[in-house]
Amino acid sequence: MHDTIRALLTQSGRLTTDASTLPVDADLYTAGLTSHGSVTLMLAIEEAFDVEFPDHMLTREVFSSIGAIAAAVAELRPIPAA
Amino acid sequence: MNVTVDRDATLLQDVRAIADDIAAVHADDVDRRARFPHEAIDALRERGALSAFLPIELGGEDIAFETLAAACFELGRRCASTGMVFAMHQIQVVTIARHHEDEPWLTAYLRRVADEQRLIASVTSELGTGGDMGRSVAALTPTDSGPLTFEKQAPTVSYGEQAQDLLVSLRRAPDAEPTDQVAVLAGADQVQLEPAGSWDPLGMRGTCSPGFTVRGTVDEQQVLPRPFSHICAQSMVPVSHILWSHVWLGIATDAFDRARAFVRASAARSSSTAPIPAALRLSRLSCALSPLRAETYAGLRDFLDFARDDGEALNTMAAAVRFNQLKVTTSDMAPAICQGALGVCGMMGYKNDSPFSIGRHIRDALSGSLMISNERLHEVDADLLLVAKDVR
Numbered sequence: 159m160h161d162t163i164r165a166l167l168t169q170s171g172r173l174t175t176d177a178s179t180l181p182v183d184a185d186l187y188t189a190g191l192t193s194h195g196s197v198t199l200m201l202a203i204e205e206a207f208d209v210e211f212p213d214h215m216l217t218r219e220v221f222s223s224i225g226a227i228a229a230a231v232a233e234l235r236p237i238p239a240a
Numbered sequence: 241m242n243v244t245v246d247r248d249a250t251l252l253q254d255v256r257a258i259a260d261d262i263a264a265v266h267a268d269d270v271d272r273r274a275r276f277p278h279e280a281i282d283a284l285r286e287r288g289a290l291s292a293f294l295p296i297e298l299g300g301e302d303i304a305f306e307t308l309a310a311a312c313f314e315l316g317r318r319c320a321s322t323g324m325v326f327a328m329h330q331i332q333v334v335t336i337a338r339h340h341e342d343e344p345w346l347t348a349y350l351r352r353v354a355d356e357q358r359l360i361a362s363v364t365s366e367l368g369t370g371g372d373m374g375r376s377v378a379a380l381t382p383t384d385s386g387p388l389t390f391e392k393q394a395p396t397v398s399y400g401e402q403a404q405d406l407l408v409s410l411r412r413a414p415d416a417e418p419t420d421q422v423a424v425l426a427g428a429d430q431v432q433l434e435p436a437g438s439w440d441p442l443g444m445r446g447t448c449s450p451g452f453t454v455r456g457t458v459d460e461q462q463v464l465p466r467p468f469s470h471i472c473a474q475s476m477v478p479v480s481h482i483l484w485s486h487v488w489l490g491i492a493t494d495a496f497d498r499a500r501a502f503v504r505a506s507a508a509r510s511s512s513t514a515p516i517p518a519a520l521r522l523s524r525l526s527c528a529l530s531p532l533r534a535e536t537y538a539g540l541r542d543f544l545d546f547a548r549d550d551g552e553a554l555n556t557m558a559a560a561v562r563f564n565q566l567k568v569t570t571s572d573m574a575p576a577i578c579q580g581a582l583g584v585c586g587m588m589g590y591k592n593d594s595p596f597s598i599g600r601h602i603r604d605a606l607s608g609s610l611m612i613s614n615e616r617l618h619e620v621d622a623d624l625l626l627v628a629k630d631v632r
Contacts, residue, residue: 164545170395174417187469188416197623204627217555218469 159207159228166206170198172213182225187218196221203227209234244368248307251292255311255456259318267319271600274445276402281359281489289326291354294331298347305334305479309486309540316490316498320604321446323490325359325399327483328447332407333358335475336464345461349425349461360425363454367393371616372476374469375418379411380458388463390424393436393456400447404428409456409468421468424458431456443603459511474554478543480612481567485536488574488608495581495601496529499512502585502596518584525580532573539566542632557628564617571608578602 160182167177167186174190191199200221203208209231211220220230265279270277284290293308294300308330316323333353340346352358369375378392390410400406408424411417432455437451464471503522510516515523542562548552553559578601582589589598625631 180344187467188417188420190419192419193620194623195261197627200627203497211631213556213558216557216628217552218473219555 159231160173160196160224163203163231164207165226166199167174170202172198178211180224183223185222187222187223191221203231207231207235247259248304249290251301251303252307252310252314254287255284255289256314258287258289259314259322263315263319263322267322268600270319270321270446271443271604274439274441275447276399276448277319277322277325277446278402280319281325281402285357285359288354288357290329290357290359291333291350292328293330294337295353298312298350300335305544306540308334309482312483312486313490313493316487317494318490319446320487320491320601321444322605323487324426324444324447324484327487328362328480329360329403330483331476331480332362332405333548334479335407335423335471336360338475339464339466339471340361341465343461343465344465345459346425356404358404359399359402360405360407361398361400363392363394363397363400363406363408363452365394366409367395368505369418371613373472373612374421376409376411376421376494377418379414379416380422380424380463381414383457387454387457387459388424389457391453393453395437395451396449397433397452397454397626398447400433400449400452400454402448406431406454406456408456412467419469423464423468423471423614424456425462425464426456428457430458442606443600444607469555470555473560474551478546478559479553479564481563482536482540482543483609484611485539485566486572488570489532489536490603491601491605492529492532495578495598495605496525498579498589498596499525499581499584502588505592521580522582525577525584528573528580530576532570532577535566539563539570542566555631557624558612558630558632561621561624561628561631563622567612568609568614568617568621569615571611574608575602575605578605 164177171191172195215230220226265280291299292301292303312323312327315326334465364373366377368377378390380388380390382388406426408426410424411420412420412422418589434453436451436453439448499522503518506518508514546559578598582598585596585598588594588596591597592599
């Protein structure tokens with residue numbers, strides 16, 4: 159999942175640093191994620207993982223790192239049938 | 241009897257008296273000469289109103305946020321510049337009070353705000369950011385000897401030369417991204433303000449808001465501990481939009497009151513059996529004022545609602561959209577109501593020296609859509625509305 163998020167970050171996040179080498183816990187805002195970039199990223203993530211972030215998860219904190227985004231997506235995705 | 245309610249009621253009563261007896265008296269001179277409303281601000285200082293919001297243990301009166309908002313309305317009715325200076329100062333007080341994180345220097349500073357009734361200005365606008373407060377060019381820069389320095393090109397700094405302190409937004413360090421910002425509280429004796437441009441604007445002339453190159457040297461402990469983005473979402477942006485809206489509601493309400501006084505005077509002289517045309521226009525105008533009042537109060541109520549418990553809800557996009565809506569809506573409505581009042585009063589409203597003059601109200605109210613441009617806020621909301629779910 160981290161790699162998918164990295165790819166989406168490269169596509170939509172418009173970072174000033176290279177997303178492909180960004181550590182999982184690196185602060186995305188410090189890496190140049192703008193508010194417009196974060197919105198585009200959220201839309202891309204909702205589509206890629208087929209999830210909808212409820213409002214209480216649409217905060218700066220949830221989108222502050224690759225790890226935080228992955229945790230949020232994991233929380234929302236239905237557990238796949240065995 | 242509830243002691244808290246009494247404290248709030250007393251403050252509001254005193255602010256109303258200062259608005260009526262002092263701010264109103266000097267409002268035209270402040271406007272004409274584009275000078276600071278020092279009589280009213282000094283009176284508010286003497287009353288301790290600059291620190292009334294602070295908790296009692298820091299020397300304040302633990303006044304409710306709603307009372308501050310009501311005070312902005314009362315001052316705005318009599319002198320919009322006084323109301324706006326008071327509102328902007330309170331934005332800094334509320335922000336620091338909510339985000340000092342018990343840091344010793346910052347809490348000691350708040351005590352000095354109460355003891356010395358220090359006036360706090362802000363330096364958040366900057367050339368080269370496209371009006372986006374969430375980005376900075378200037379950076380806090382460490383020196384070999386220890387203190388931090390900065391140099392910021394600010395196109396508008398309201399009452400910068402009259403304030404005792406300035407809250408300045410900056411990049412955290414020379415190598416930080418534009419969005420990686422902090423807020424720094426600098427004393428007037430720590431900064432140099434080099435004027436960049438003159439001050440002869442259309443309205444809000446008493447706020448004395450020319451541009452400056454701001455150079456400063458501060459200590460590490462003067463930096464607010466939380467990131468500026470957090471401080472903005474939690475306090476600075478919603479509090480600004482609420483207190484400004486109350487000032488604009490004050491301007492519009494006084495314009496309406498003048499129109500009403502004009503109609504009463506005209507009706508008293510009329511022999512007609514039906515309402516005179518101006519009375520009908522006034523009736524329509526009252527239907528425009530009512531939604532401005534409703535939206536201003538709803539914005540305040542929504543803030544108290546979002547801020548409940550840990551205030552986490554203030555970090556959501558729905559909250560950001562909500563308080564941008566408030567600002568755009570009220571700043572668009574207030575000048576329209578003032579113009580409606582001019583339509584009621586006619587020539588008597590157009591003349592600057594008539595008791596029904598509306599000119600200053602219109603000019604002051606027109607500043608609203610420019611201080612944080614409404615177009616810029618629409619751009620932000622256009623983005624947020626794509627993803628935010630529970631938009632009110």
